[in-house]
Amino acid sequence: MNTDATSLAAPPVAATVAPPSLPALIPELPAPGRRTGAGAFAGSSDALALAELARRAAAAKRMIAIVSADPLSAQRLAEEIPWFAPELRVALMPDWETLPYDHFSPHQDLVSERLATMYRAARGECDVLVVAATTALYRLAPPSYLDWLVLLRFCTAFEAYCKVYTANIRRERIAECLP
Numbered sequence: 289m290n291t292d293a294t295s296l297a298a299p300p301v302a303a304t305v306a307p308p309s310l311p312a313l314i315p316e317l318p319a320p321g322r323r324t325g326a327g328a329f330a331g332s333s334d335a336l337a338l339a340e341l342a343r344r345a346a347a348a349k350r351m352i353a354i355v356s357a358d359p360l361s362a363q364r365l366a367e368e369i370p371w372f373a374p375e376l377r378v379a380l381m382p383d384w385e386t387l388p389y390d391h392f393s394p395h396q397d398l399v400s401e402r403l404a405t406m407y408r409a410a411r412g413e414c415d416v417l418v419v420a421a422t423t424a425l426y427r428l429a430p431p432s433y434l435d436w437l438v439l440l441r442f443c444t445a446f447e448a449y450c451k452v453y454t455a456n457i458r459r460e461r462i463a464e465c466l467p
Contacts, residue, residue, distance in 0.1 A: 313329070314326045338365065345415065351415055354419070356418065369416060379417050381418070382423070384426065405417070
């Protein structure tokens with residue numbers, strides 16, 4: 289048995305083979321306005337695949353919307369995607385947490401969070417928008433309404449405006465309530 293120093297030395301650097309890169313879990317970025325799908329994923333591999341897809345979309349200056357099966361999986365994806373891609377700005381559209389026939393309104397924190405999320409998405413301040421399918425089915429206010437609502441909230445005149453006009457927002461009435 290040969291035990292000299294040359295036989296125990298590590299192989300030369302050129303002889304080592306670099307590990308192959310992982311294949312893309314979602315093959316390509318869909319065209320704008322189109323959807324894409326992928327096979328079943330195990331564990332958090334769906335968040336890894338979506339993070340990679342979102343990286344490609346962010347590099348192309350595009351936002352992607354992820355529609356999940358339920359609010360719990362939407363929350364999970366919104367928490368896991370930044371773990372795999374911390375540079376991405378992820379926004380979660382929260383669920384109303386009420387049923388359509390309930391006689392009470394959603395909590396005001398949920399309303400505010402939904403408005404903030406829609407505002408961020410409209411201004412391009414997020415790379416990934418995660419929404420549950422049940423949440424995505426609800427109708428949204430038109431963008432012009434949201435613009436005026438955000439303006440009024442920032443001017444702290446919204447409560448006074450609602451007392452006078454019961455939230456019927458019109459441009460000509462806004463100046464009356466501003467300080």
